[in-house]
Amino acid sequence: MIKRFLLLLAYAGFCFQCRAVVPPPERLLPKDTVLLVTAPDWPKAWEFVTNSQYGRLWEDPAVRPFRENFVAAFISNAIAPTEKTLDIKFSDFQGLPQGQVTFALLPSNKKENPDGHFSQLLILDTKSHSGQLKTNLAAITKKWIAAGKSVKTQKIREVEFTTLIISPSDLSWNKIFPQAKPDLADEMETKTPDKNSEITFGQVDSLLIASDSPDAIEKVLTLQNGGLLSPLAEQSAFQSDFAPRLAVAPIYAWVNVKALIGTLTAVPANPDEEAGGGAARFGSMLTTLGLDGVTSASVSYQEVANGAVAQFFLGAPESKRGGILKLLTPESKDANPPSFVPADAVKFWRWRLDIPNSWARLEALLNDINPQLKGVVDAILKYAGKDKDEHYDLKSELLSNLGDDLINYEKGPNSMTMPDLKSPPSLFLIGSPNPDKLASAISVAMGAVAQSTGGVKDREFLGRTIHSVTFGAPGNAAPQTLNFSGTGGYVAMSGDAGILEEFLRSGDGKTKSLMDTQGLGDMGQQVGGFSSGWFGYENQNLDMRPTFELLRKKRPTLSEFLGTPAAVGNISVADQVLGKLLEWSDFSLLPPFDTVSKYFYYSVYAGHFSPDGFSFKIFAPTPPGLR
Numbered sequence: 001m002i003k004r005f006l007l008l009l010a011y012a013g014f015c016f017q018c019r020a021v022v023p024p025p026e027r028l029l030p031k032d033t034v035l036l037v038t039a040p041d042w043p044k045a046w047e048f049v050t051n052s053q054y055g056r057l058w059e060d061p062a063v064r065p066f067r068e069n070f071v072a073a074f075i076s077n078a079i080a081p082t083e084k085t086l087d088i089k090f091s092d093f094q095g096l097p098q099g100q101v102t103f104a105l106l107p108s109n110k111k112e113n114p115d116g117h118f119s120q121l122l123i124l125d126t127k128s129h130s131g132q133l134k135t136n137l138a139a140i141t142k143k144w145i146a147a148g149k150s151v152k153t154q155k156i157r158e159v160e161f162t163t164l165i166i167s168p169s170d171l172s173w174n175k176i177f178p179q180a181k182p183d184l185a186d187e188m189e190t191k192t193p194d195k196n197s198e199i200t201f202g203q204v205d206s207l208l209i210a211s212d213s214p215d216a217i218e219k220v221l222t223l224q225n226g227g228l229l230s231p232l233a234e235q236s237a238f239q240s241d242f243a244p245r246l247a248v249a250p251i252y253a254w255v256n257v258k259a260l261i262g263t264l265t266a267v268p269a270n271p272d273e274e275a276g277g278g279a280a281r282f283g284s285m286l287t288t289l290g291l292d293g294v295t296s297a298s299v300s301y302q303e304v305a306n307g308a309v310a311q312f313f314l315g316a317p318e319s320k321r322g323g324i325l326k327l328l329t330p331e332s333k334d335a336n337p338p339s340f341v342p343a344d345a346v347k348f349w350r351w352r353l354d355i356p357n358s359w360a361r362l363e364a365l366l367n368d369i370n371p372q373l374k375g376v377v378d379a380i381l382k383y384a385g386k387d388k389d390e391h392y393d394l395k396s397e398l399l400s401n402l403g404d405d406l407i408n409y410e411k412g413p414n415s416m417t418m419p420d421l422k423s424p425p426s427l428f429l430i431g432s433p434n435p436d437k438l439a440s441a442i443s444v445a446m447g448a449v450a451q452s453t454g455g456v457k458d459r460e461f462l463g464r465t466i467h468s469v470t471f472g473a474p475g476n477a478a479p480q481t482l483n484f485s486g487t488g489g490y491v492a493m494s495g496d497a498g499i500l501e502e503f504l505r506s507g508d509g510k511t512k513s514l515m516d517t518q519g520l521g522d523m524g525q526q527v528g529g530f531s532s533g534w535f536g537y538e539n540q541n542l543d544m545r546p547t548f549e550l551l552r553k554k555r556p557t558l559s560e561f562l563g564t565p566a567a568v569g570n571i572s573v574a575d576q577v578l579g580k581l582l583e584w585s586d587f588s589l590l591p592p593f594d595t596v597s598k599y600f601y602y603s604v605y606a607g608h609f610s611p612d613g614f615s616f617k618i619f620a621p622t623p624p625g626l627r
Contacts (some may be wrong), residue, residue: 099125290323405431
């Protein structure tokens with residue numbers, strides 16, 4: 001009898017544990033989820049981030065003065081106002097995430113939020129810390145009520161949830177970023193007077209579930225209890241992305257692009273002229289660009305042997321590709337660095353695009369976007385050069401001499417100033433079966449559009465002709481000069497005459513090649529090799545050194561960082577956030593770059609088109625000093 005009782009008790013305990021198991025994000029979220037950002041196992045993801053090269057840099061004792069100063073400013077200016085608004089302490093929730101941390105956007109319930117497109121949802125699994133979660137949530141409600149703020153309670157599928165009602169004047173975001181322009185989704189919505197916001201939250205077993213929509217919460221509870229609602233895992237586009245790219249990633253994001261576009265471009269049944277027209281124009285532009293055939297997008301980040309890989313994937317079935325995606329598809333050809341690319345190149349990319357074939361697609365796309373602009377281009381191609389030869393055909397001269405190779409590489413800045421740091425010497429090369437003829441055709445085209453600044457001027461250098469043309473710049477900025485010359489199967493172009501002349505001298509065999517960089521071949525294999533038609537490289541050590549040292553000497557203003565005036569009330573949310581980060585950072589507290597140079601190494605990337613879509617991989621090997 002005792003044995004049977006113990007067996008029964010053990011079985012009951014086992015069943016209880018089975019019921020307590022929290023489904024993964026793709027099983028907790030409904031099939032119509034538009035966006036998902038998740039760390040399915042937060043402790044594992046946090047360990048991955050903190051052990052990365054930049055996570056270890058952040059914790060380096062040499063960076064401690066800068067880190068502590070920035071954290072203090074961030075807490076004072078961003079965290080504290082939010083804590084005051086919500087009457088909570090974020091530190092009370094530190095250490096609670098023990099399972100998944102998931103953020104999602106779901107289609108909005110129009111009855112709850114007639115002016116919104118999406119509902120926001122947060123899911124956090126505390127596992128064995130559920131008792132502390134219960135205490136914290138009760139404290140929030142108690143403080144909110146004691147402060148005389150609006151609170152209401154409701155039951156969602158027999159679970160009690162609390163709703164905090166926040167007035168527009170209490171929103172800390174508006175106080176921190178008062179100048180920010182609205183995002184695209186906000187601009188497309190019908191403008192309504194400011195109204196109260198609501199945050200509904202509650203605890204289900206070990207889960208914290210919070211949302212601005214009770215309807216979204218109900219969907220999660222339905223799925224958690226095995227209700228008759230299809231989960232995201234059964235969404236075909238998600239299935240296609242999950243197994244090959246997302247299943248083993250400690251951190252990933254996924255977007256149902258087709259649903260997102262459908263929501264943003266949907267015209268209401270009785271739209272006012274402005275709102276309906278804006279949605280229609282946006283949808284028409286996406287169709288023109290060929291992006292209406294995109295099904296999904298995902299970003300994942302994971303550890304691999306000797307480094308980490310970030311992968312972006314755009315689901316775009318080959319049969320539905322058009323517009324810009326069709327235009328940008330490279331040929332599957334060798335894309336490794338040619339011998340003339342110097343070893344001290346900071347950045348490099350090579351793109352094997354069949355330019356003559358892409359020209360017709362570009363003309364069609366330009367005509368669909370702006371027929372008037374297409375007409376201007378046609379006029380230049382038709383009449384340029386006929387002042388010297390009435391039979392000259394610029395379009396034919398260009399197309400017959402364009403190849404299938406585009407290359408760009410960049411070197412370190414010429415000086416330690418912000419303008420030079422933002423515009424370092426770079427060289428752009430266009431492959432050509434006859435580079436001299438292509439250079440001459442480009443000279444004719446450039447001369448037709450730069451007559452007011454003196455046209456094209458030529459000079460000789462090492463037996464080659466360097467063409468130079470100056471363009472007027474808007475405002476008070478200095479005019480920009482473009483230099484170009486044909487040699488060795490390419491037309492090389494640059495705004496910096498020095499790097500062009502260096503390229504023309506590279507045939508003497510005295511320049512060490514980038515391809516000789518130790519380990520570059522092995523790094524290339526981590527992103528699929530060099531034969532996809534699109535490969536790139538970045539020397540993070542050379543790239544960061546001048547930036548690091550310049551920041552230590554002088555904190556740049558937002559205008560200096562952007563290169564354009566940051567007009568009040570006319571900058572984006574992203575730029576506004578960047579401005580605040582600059583404001584809160586005392587870069588003079590950073591250590592000399594040599595102290596932390598071991599954290600910066602190389603990275604490589606490659607783009608691949610397959611029948612299913614486009615994949616872009618970045619591989620960052622672990623720096624030797626951290627192995």
